[in-house]
Amino acid sequence: MLTRQEDLELRNAAMTWLEVRTQDGLNPIGYEDLLQDFYFRGERRALKDRQAGICKPAVLETALSITTTYRAEGKERPYDDAPGPDGLLRYKWHKTDPNHAHNRGLREAMARGLPLIWFWGIAPGLYKPIFPVYLVAEEPELHQFVVATDGLQNFESSGLGGEEAFREYAESKTKRRIHQPVFRGLVMQAYETRCAMCNLRHSALLDAAHIVPDRDERGIAAVRNGLALCKIHHAAYDAGILAVTPDLKIEVREDILDEVDGPILEHGLKRLHGEELRKVPKRRSDRPDRDLLAVHYEEFVRAPSAAAPRIDIGFPGLTAGDRTVPQ
Structure with missing residues (x-):
């Protein structure tokens, strides 16, 4: 089992590797790459679980990443994890047992304030990595965690539905960090x-x-x-x-x-x-x-046509569109 310091070092190394591998998140990454290509201290470490949406490595007490599976055409939207009343996204538990190892791993990551990676499927076996994301609250009655992106981890999400400024900020941040990169990945894949x-x-x-x-x-x-x-x-x-x-x-x-x-x-x-x-x-x-x-x-x-502006260049009656300068 890795120590807490080693846990944090592994996360930082994984995110640095993803930055390089995906050109700072511009490009998607494949399923096998996430399983086979990342090494930490000389040992291969999978960044995604082979089957489950939550990756909780055996060497960690905490979850490392979460995954949203690609859904083919015919479903609703390509991503529909809508923000709640506080503007933050939700991520479902693994099944419904609160004590499942994967759910405990997410809960422990939340308690320690650790960053996670969110792999969002844009095609079969192809993912857009979004990082860092943070778990800021749990809604056990709905079997889900509340997920925040940059800077939002310092806010308490529960009970903020009436704070309009926070909600607008959170929704804006969510679109920039989650929806826009995923939209880009889907469009680039199609074209x-x-x-x-x-x-x-x-x-x-x-x-x-x-x-x-x-x-x-x-x-x-x-x-x-x-x-x-x-x-x-x-x-x-x-x-x-x-x-x-x-x-x-x-x-x-x-x-x-x-x-x-x-x-x-x-x-x-x-x-x-x-x-x-x-x-x-x-x-x-x-x-x-x-x-x-x-x-x-x-x-x-x-829309009206936008004519080129006439710019005064210092001589009375002369503009940048004129061809001659007075002698």
Whole structure:
């Protein structure tokens, strides 16, 4: 059995290894990698249980990680661990026995304030690691623990349902630490880590863009509300410079088409006008939802064109758009 200090060292080493292996959480990691590839002090240590959702290694008194299994299309949402009234997520016990070793391991990790890793399934045998997460309370009548992310572990979650500021903060933190990385993983998996518009394949330069923002009640947390876009095309999409029609064609804003600028504008944006998306998911159920595309496209059409600003450069009547300077 490892000592308490060794327990903490193992966790820190595991999270450092995951940072390197997944490029700070950008990329998912496979089931076998989690079982076979991590070593601590020369010995192989599995970071995930082979069968159960809770990983409580025999050498520890505490749980090390928790897992949310991937659910195929046809289920409700790809992840539906909704925040409670305090804005924090819940994680179910292993079965219903409070004294099961896995549940005791979670309880002990909570008592010591130890960080855990949450592996969220985004495809069969493929997981998005979220870390660190903390258990801050237990709700035995519901057979579950209350899970918090960065900074929230110092708050007492129970009974805070009436504190609006805390709830908004907790919900915002949850989306950033849990839902957004999982959404990214699902979208990248569906689009085979390629930009839908230009086919760029560099994970660090790609984002998972929402068709309809997640703050909108129509902005569902599902791949069909997502597009894999490189950072330039994501920014252009969010800024209303371009849009995708319900029949998957790209439209560039009219004033941008009339603008003259460098190669990025000419070849990276203007040339896309009228083209179809270059990459769409193979599974029909993962392809962009036409109704959601219509919502964004209608906003794009209604928005006024943003003419280039005229910038005063120091001479009366002369702006940056003029071609000559007085002699």
